Amino acid sequence: MLISIASGKGGTGKTTLALLLAAAEPDITLIDCDVEEPNCHLFLKPEWHGQGKEITVMVPRINSNLCNGCSACSVVCLFNAIAISGGKALLFDELCHSCGGCILACQYGAIKEEKKPIGTITTGTSPILPNIHLLNGTLHIGTPSSVPLIKAIKQEVSDLKVDMLLDCPPGTSCSMVTAVKNSDFCILVTEPTPFGKHDLELAMNITRLLHMPTGVVINKNDEATGDKSIESLCQSRDIPVLAKIPHSLSFAKQYAAGFIPDEFKSIAINIWKQLHAERREEA
Amino acid sequence: MKELVIVSGKGGTGKTSISGALAFLSPQKVMVDCDVDAANFHLISSAVIKHTHEFKAGFEPHIDEEACTHCATCTDLCRFGAITAGVINTPLNCEGCGVCAFNCPEHAITMQEKEAGQWFVSDTRFGQLIHAELGLAIENSGKLVSKVRQEAKKIATTNHFPLIITDGPPGIGCPAIAALSGASLALAVVEPSLSSMHDLERLVELVYHFNLPIMVCINKSTLHKENTKQIIDWCNSKAIPIAGKLPYSDAFRTAVQSGKTVMEITDENVKEQMTKLWHNLAKRLDVPAQLSGIGLLRQKLNLF
Amino acid sequence: MKIAITSHGEDRHSEVDSRFGRADYFILYDQETDTWDSLPNTQNLEAAHGAGIQAGQSLAKTGAKILITGHVGPKAFKVLDAEKITMYSMGDLTGTVEDALAAFLAGKLMTIDVPGASHGK
Numbered sequence: 001m002l003i004s005i006a007s008g009k010g011g012t013g014k015t016t017l018a019l020l021l022a023a024a025e026p027d028i029t030l031i032d033c034d035v036e037e038p039n040c041h042l043f044l045k046p047e048w049h050g051q052g053k054e055i056t057v058m059v060p061r062i063n064s065n066l067c068n069g070c071s072a073c074s075v076v077c078l079f080n081a082i083a084i085s086g087g088k089a090l091l092f093d094e095l096c097h098s099c100g101g102c103i104l105a106c107q108y109g110a111i112k113e114e115k116k117p118i119g120t121i122t123t124g125t126s127p128i129l130p131n132i133h134l135l136n137g138t139l140h141i142g143t144p145s146s147v148p149l150i151k152a153i154k155q156e157v158s159d160l161k162v163d164m165l166l167d168c169p170p171g172t173s174c175s176m177v178t179a180v181k182n183s184d185f186c187i188l189v190t191e192p193t194p195f196g197k198h199d200l201e202l203a204m205n206i207t208r209l210l211h212m213p214t215g216v217v218i219n220k221n222d223e224a225t226g227d228k229s230i231e232s233l234c235q236s237r238d239i240p241v242l243a244k245i246p247h248s249l250s251f252a253k254q255y256a257a258g259f260i261p262d263e264f265k266s267i268a269i270n271i272w273k274q275l276h277a278e279r280r281e282e283a
Numbered sequence: 284m285k286e287l288v289i290v291s292g293k294g295g296t297g298k299t300s301i302s303g304a305l306a307f308l309s310p311q312k313v314m315v316d317c318d319v320d321a322a323n324f325h326l327i328s329s330a331v332i333k334h335t336h337e338f339k340a341g342f343e344p345h346i347d348e349e350a351c352t353h354c355a356t357c358t359d360l361c362r363f364g365a366i367t368a369g370v371i372n373t374p375l376n377c378e379g380c381g382v383c384a385f386n387c388p389e390h391a392i393t394m395q396e397k398e399a400g401q402w403f404v405s406d407t408r409f410g411q412l413i414h415a416e417l418g419l420a421i422e423n424s425g426k427l428v429s430k431v432r433q434e435a436k437k438i439a440t441t442n443h444f445p446l447i448i449t450d451g452p453p454g455i456g457c458p459a460i461a462a463l464s465g466a467s468l469a470l471a472v473v474e475p476s477l478s479s480m481h482d483l484e485r486l487v488e489l490v491y492h493f494n495l496p497i498m499v500c501i502n503k504s505t506l507h508k509e510n511t512k513q514i515i516d517w518c519n520s521k522a523i524p525i526a527g528k529l530p531y532s533d534a535f536r537t538a539v540q541s542g543k544t545v546m547e548i549t550d551e552n553v554k555e556q557m558t559k560l561w562h563n564l565a566k567r568l569d570v571p572a573q574l575s576g577i578g579l580l581r582q583k584l585n586l587f
Numbered sequence: 588m589k590i591a592i593t594s595h596g597e598d599r600h601s602e603v604d605s606r607f608g609r610a611d612y613f614i615l616y617d618q619e620t621d622t623w624d625s626l627p628n629t630q631n632l633e634a635a636h637g638a639g640i641q642a643g644q645s646l647a648k649t650g651a652k653i654l655i656t657g658h659v660g661p662k663a664f665k666v667l668d669a670e671k672i673t674m675y676s677m678g679d680l681t682g683t684v685e686d687a688l689a690a691f692l693a694g695k696l697m698t699i700d701v702p703g704a705s706h707g708k
Contacts (some may be wrong), residue, residue: 001556009321009323012294036456037292037293039453039478043477099362099380101380129330144425144457144460146485172423173420173422174420194326194542195323195326195504253507255478255511
């Protein structure tokens, strides 16, 4: 079962929940898909297996000797990644989406493809929590899009027949969608503030678009405020609230120091019960 | 005219709370919310939308079903698995590259501009706000970020405002890059947690990559004193000035819950530290920290 | 030789603009005919993305072979380099377009060999 953990708003506790859930299962693969800012490894302090795998995308290389500046490639590039300057085609690979359109358009064989590194995938085992197998994606600084790296990570794990947790990037645009797509269940983590609620709704719109079974975890909850607006939102969307994790300053301090304490283990076990029941229902 | 862009790397460190407080404190500015796929600034500024604009970015294929012979040339050429024999079976996979359209033997596919979202000009308690909402699951958030910043510059120029305050997005990808490009000063908001410190290092590398001046603000500084010290030492070693330190306080949460900024909530310590932060930033940006006598008079008379 | 200078205003008495891609105007001075011309940089207003590339191409069309500005971003740099336009930086210099031209002719300006902001930190 592939369970993605996403949010909409940043900082609600995706990584925290991912680690809590991972700690509570006997044998689990945890995938850190927040490739711009991966954090799981800071808490797990894993022993890495080797140097990892370099992930590349194909980008065009223009042979200026064969190029006559006819601009056929520039015309078909809808990402404006090719400009004609000095009578030759000039590539801006940071804008390139690797679609191959320019190669198809060139009548003079002046464009070939070559690999460009965008990030790495590393795997490791945590000495602190040996039941967790960590797969971590890190984007090279300056690479604009995390989408190809996230796709590569999903591809790496597509054949695995084990239970997996996917720590997703924040937001609701292309990188979050790429991470959440094709998972079996999506847990949306929110906080009971107007920011949390606003962004939760946007994230719910995404999971609805993906026809993805969804559940919500309310983190940093404070029963004293009596704010039930998130619960009402979930009810109106027919999405279950899987858990409410209380706001805890002691937990926050431990988290700041890089530890996930046992404080909420029973909540994590309870979430797993609901997820396993969900799996039995689907089967 | 100067632009202050507030970024963080890690989400949830307090960018929007701080942007809101700075908007409260700064005399003449335009505000921009660049977190276009999860925009929050309007929630604490009593924003009233005055103008709505459509935003088009990228392209999508349209198929002429009568001309299509289902030859499946497009299936083989599409690298994203979005189209099969003239049917866009997985629109979410489509990147709008046009390879199907440009290579269809029957010319049955045309590429048309895609509706990608909306951007707004709103009035708020602090002045004008440019913000946006990206369409569902859309790419090109960087373009929308660039758009709202551009529009803010136009408004600031017309009104002779010396400052644009830009609430940035999390991460270090294209939305963050688009928010930072050409900024006068980047303010990196960090909290004393391992995650945030790790993410700050990556953010700073990005900022250097683009040759921008940077200052740091440590938010929730009292949460973990050792980590705060570590951040200070690290910044000193990199010659990155620390513009402010804000204590951990429930005032931040109370403020958000009531749709206000922390400057409007009674925590004098937070207010004092935030004011110090603002003065340090104003000095670095070389913009006036408060209205001059004439400025105050003009404001009272409701002139701009 | 035609020389281009980035400017906030539309003539040679205007303040120099340190940006290239989003400069307000390009002021053009033709050394051979001792004449001035100006080109509004519409990329500044219209393009949300890739302003540098388009500005570079617009400038190339004018026939200018020298550019005097503050700094040039990486994409614009690539285009200008491909078009064999030599770039000079005004550095900390402020003043009018005419001042910038005088500084260039007196050999006081440095060439821009790599893209990026020349002011900052």
